Structure formats: structure tokens, C-alpha cells
Amino acid sequence: MRLKVLTIICILLVGVSCRNTEMFEDSQTNEIMAAFNRQKGETSVDRDIEYSPQWQNSLDFKGTTYVPLNTDKRISAFTTEGVKYSLAGRIWLSARKYRDNWSFAIVKVLPNEITKAKKSGIFIYEDWKTGELSYDGYIETKLFSSAKYERKMNMLRNTVQKKAGVPVVNCRSVSYEVCAGSGGDEECSTRHGVVCTKEDLRTDLDTDGGGGGGGGGGGSEDETETPPIVKEEEEEKEDPPIKIVFRCGTTRELINQGFADDVEKALVDLKNGLFTNDEVPKPCFMATFFSALATLQGNTPLQICLKTTMEGNSGTYKNNTVGFISTYVSKEVLFHELIHYYQDISGSYPGFNQMAGNDKGFANIEFETQLMTDIVYRSGEGYLNQLDRSLFASEDEFTNIAADYRSWLINTFLADGVKFKDMSILNTVAFKDGYLRFLKLYATKSKYYKSEIFESMEPSVLKSLFSQPTINCN
Numbered sequence: 001m002r003l004k005v006l007t008i009i010c011i012l013l014v015g016v017s018c019r020n021t022e023m024f025e026d027s028q029t030n031e032i033m034a035a036f037n038r039q040k041g042e043t044s045v046d047r048d049i050e051y052s053p054q055w056q057n058s059l060d061f062k063g064t065t066y067v068p069l070n071t072d073k074r075i076s077a078f079t080t081e082g083v084k085y086s087l088a089g090r091i092w093l094s095a096r097k098y099r100d101n102w103s104f105a106i107v108k109v110l111p112n113e114i115t116k117a118k119k120s121g122i123f124i125y126e127d128w129k130t131g132e133l134s135y136d137g138y139i140e141t142k143l144f145s146s147a148k149y150e151r152k153m154n155m156l157r158n159t160v161q162k163k164a165g166v167p168v169v170n171c172r173s174v175s176y177e178v179c180a181g182s183g184g185d186e187e188c189s190t191r192h193g194v195v196c197t198k199e200d201l202r203t204d205l206d207t208d209g210g211g212g213g214g215g216g217g218g219g220s221e222d223e224t225e226t227p228p229i230v231k232e233e234e235e236e237k238e239d240p241p242i243k244i245v246f247r248c249g250t251t252r253e254l255i256n257q258g259f260a261d262d263v264e265k266a267l268v269d270l271k272n273g274l275f276t277n278d279e280v281p282k283p284c285f286m287a288t289f290f291s292a293l294a295t296l297q298g299n300t301p302l303q304i305c306l307k308t309t310m311e312g313n314s315g316t317y318k319n320n321t322v323g324f325i326s327t328y329v330s331k332e333v334l335f336h337e338l339i340h341y342y343q344d345i346s347g348s349y350p351g352f353n354q355m356a357g358n359d360k361g362f363a364n365i366e367f368e369t370q371l372m373t374d375i376v377y378r379s380g381e382g383y384l385n386q387l388d389r390s391l392f393a394s395e396d397e398f399t400n401i402a403a404d405y406r407s408w409l410i411n412t413f414l415a416d417g418v419k420f421k422d423m424s425i426l427n428t429v430a431f432k433d434g435y436l437r438f439l440k441l442y443a444t445k446s447k448y449y450k451s452e453i454f455e456s457m458e459p460s461v462l463k464s465l466f467s468q469p470t471i472n473c474n
């Protein structure tokens with residue numbers, strides 16, 4: 001009846017205003033509505049949430065119709081890291097016809113990351129009639145059966161764990177928070193559900209094939225396309241401050257989405273002056289560092305990769321490439337390697353690639369790197385912790401050196417202890433003498449960075465940064 005009225009109104013009006021109601025006239029939508037209204041009461045599930053299909057916004061995709069569902073309560077889900085996010089706009093009714101019967105399921109779209117919803121996640125289907133749960137997983141534009149999705153994710157996410165034989169998940173527990181009322185009357189409850197893959201999981205990750213199973217309602221036979229029901233987040237992720245590409249030179253390419261995400265996030269955090277402990281050490285210095293680096297690199301991106309072996313230092317820099325040995329991305333390590341990258345592409349260190357592995361000049365580039373880190377933290381502890389105390393004649397000798405280093409370092413700051421002095425401080429005799437003295441100590445008494453040194457080599461990267469007033473937010 002109401003449809004008739006709307007149609008008549010529509011005829012009376014002209015043009016654009018009719019566009020919404022055109023959907024109502026679609027005969028398939030009418031058929032689905034009728035079928036759903038018949039089945040609505042036939043469910044054996046006792047639901048305390050009322051779902052209202054938004055028929056006018058339904059969309060058809062590969063034989064399944066998806067209808068957005070509004071709910072009378074506010075429902076939230078949690079990412080694996082425990083971040084709560086609203087399911088508003090992420091709940092759909094899927095309708096699919098098999099022979100003459102329509103089957104319906106409530107589909108919840110649960111992205112793995114809220115800010116990059118389209119990247120990957122799962123669709124949880126709740127069969128309307130039986131309440132039976134099943135799921136599929138999507139990775140960008142591809143939709144996979146649950147078991148296949150878990151194998152794929154395992155492959156993408158954890159190259160290192162995969163080697164260690166960490167088993168693939170076959171059941172997921174999902175928690176929701178359901179809230180009703182508002183203000184002081186708001187009542188929330190947490191609900192848990194478990195949904196499992198439908199087929200046997202093989203641990204042989206290199207064999208694909210198989211598939212089958214599929215979810216109720218909108219399930220998939222094998223791999224197919226992701227239906228366009230994943231809501232894009234309005235909040236865009238900040239681009240990394242320098243050009244990067246995930247590539248390992250000539251060695252085997254490792255694609256690891258989690259690692260790539262972590263690297264990009266670490267770069268953005270570093271540019272904003274956020275280190276692991278969430279202090280903000282010198283945000284303007286860090287922003288200047290990255291903008292100078294971006295200028296130097298021009299169109300050539302820095303290569304970043306996950307190395308195939310877990311041996312050696314947690315991070316390395318060589319030939320335009322930063323390598324990590326594990327998927328854990330330490331911001332401190334990344335910053336350290338980026339300073340080497342800066343040293344290299346600045347061209348201020350001829351023969352840079354030879355200054356590695358305790359060869360002549362190694363202590364030079366490592367000391368400048370450590371000094372920059374200490375300056376950013378405004379603390380000399382990084383350098384001092386790397387000295388090997390057993391190589392000092394006495395505890396007193398070490399204590400005196402430590403005090404000298406701290407006061408030499410703090411002398412690069414203005415009296416407020418926050419802003420840096422201008423570039424000329426680096427050309428004072430006191431600074432230069434200190435630089436050579438602490439460099440020599442590093443080259444002979446540090447735990448990891450002993451080498452012959454180039455006595456006349458200047459800290460060029462530090463100088464180039466101090467010559468930019470933006471380090472003081474100016």
C-alpha cells in the first residue's frame with residue numbers, strides 16, 4: 001500500500017527527487033521485502049536487537065542482495081588490539097535466492113584495522129532463521145572462505161611465525177558491546193561469540209586449492225570478489241613522510257602486510273616526534289629531519305624490507321635499503337637506520353659504504369648517529385650505556401666522563417633546556433673538542449662500534465639540521 005502511495009507521489013514530482021523511490025519499484029526488491037517480511041517471524045532466534053532494513057539503499061552483487069540494517073541499539077566491536085569501533089554502517093542483511101527460496105543472514109563487517117577497513121577483515125554471517133554463525137574473510141578485493149582466508153592471512157602476516165610452525169587459527173572469538181538508552185540511562189552489555197572455520201585446516205600453507213564451505217547467506221564457494229559493503233573510514237591515514245618501497249634488493253621478496261603497516265606508522269610517529277615511550281622528543285627537530293630527508297631522496301624511494309634471516313642486528317642500513325630481521329618495528333631502530341640513510345644520500349661521507357663492520361670510519365658514522373639520538377632525547381644515557389665500563393681504569397674515571405658528556409651535550413641547548421642553540425655552537429672549539437674526545441672514546445671503549453676513525457670528519461648531518469631554524473619550530 002505504502003509503495004503505491006510513494007509511486008503516485010513520485011509521478012507527481014519530477015526528476016531527481018524520484019530517484020530514491022525508483023528502488024522501491026524494483027520488482028526484485030519488492031520480492032525480497034515480501035520474502036523477508038514472511039520469514040521475519042519464523043526465526044527460532046530470540047533477538048533483543050531490532051533490525052530495520054534500509055531497502056532504498058540495497059545493492060546487488062553477484063547474485064546476492066545486501067541491505068543496510070539499522071539497529072535500535074548501538075553495537076560496537078573490537079579489533080584484535082582491543083580498539084572499540086562502532087558497527088553503525090557495518091551491518092547488512094544479505095538475501096540470496098536458491099531455487100525458489102530466499103535465505104537471509106545478518107552480515108557484520110569486521111575490519112582488521114579501522115583506519116584501513118578495506119585492506120582486510122571478516123564478514124560474520126548469522127543465519128536469520130537458525131542463528132547459525134559462519135564467516136568469510138576478505139583481503140582487499142578478494143573474498144575467501146574462512147579456512148582459506150586464515151591460511152592467506154597467516155601467510156601475509158607472519159612469515160617469521162610461519163617458519164616456527166605457529167598453527168593457523170580455526171576459531172575466532174568475537175566480542176560486541178551493545179548499548180541502549182542515553183546519558184545516565186545508558187546501559188551496555190558485552191556479548192561474546194565464537195565462530196569457526198567450516199573446513200579442515202591443513203597446515204601446509206603452500207598448497208592452496210580447496211575452498212568450499214562458504215558462509216550462510218552471502219558465502220563464497222571459493223575465492224571471489226569482495227562485495228562493496230566495507231565502509232571506508234573517513235579518517236585517512238597519514239602518508240609516510242618519505243618515499244618508501246617494500247623491497248629487498250635482489251633477495252626474495254617478502255610481502256607482509258602487518259609489517260608494512262607498522263613501518264608506515266612508525267615513520268609517521270617519528271615525524272611527529274613520538275617514540276616508543278610516547279614522550280615527544282623534539283617534534284620540530286624530527287619534522288625537519290624528515291623534510292630534509294625527503295628533499296635529499298628526490299624520486300628515489302628508500303627500500304625497506306624484512307630480511308630472510310633472523311641473524312645479526314635488529315636493523316641494518318646498506319645500499320639504500322633498511323632491513324629488519326623480525327616483524328617487530330622498533331622506532332628507535334628505524335630512526336637509527338634513517339640517520340645512516342641520511343648520511344649516505346647526503347653525499348657528505350665519501351666511501352660511506354666502506355664505513356661498516358668495524359672498518360675505518362665506522363665509529364664516526366655510528367657516533368654521529370648516537371649523538372643525534374641523544375640530542376633528540378636531550379639525554380646522554382644512550383651514548384653512556386654503550387660504553388664498556390670494564391675498559392675504564394676505574395669507576396671514578398667513568399663517572400667523570402659521564403658528567404662531561406652530559407654537560408657537553410646540554411650545551412647544544414639554550415638556557416631553557418628545550419630549544420637548540422643556533423648552528424654556530426657546532427663550530428665552537430668546545431663543541432669540536434668534545435666531539436673528537438667522545439668519538440675517540442666510542443671508537444675504543446664502546447661495546448659495538450670500535451674502529452679506526454677519520455679525525456677530521458665532521459658531523460655533517462647534524463650540521464645540516466642545525467642550519468635549519470625549523471628545528472626550533474621557527
Ligand SMILES: [Zn+2]
Nearest residue numbers: 336340366369
Ligand atoms: Zn648503526
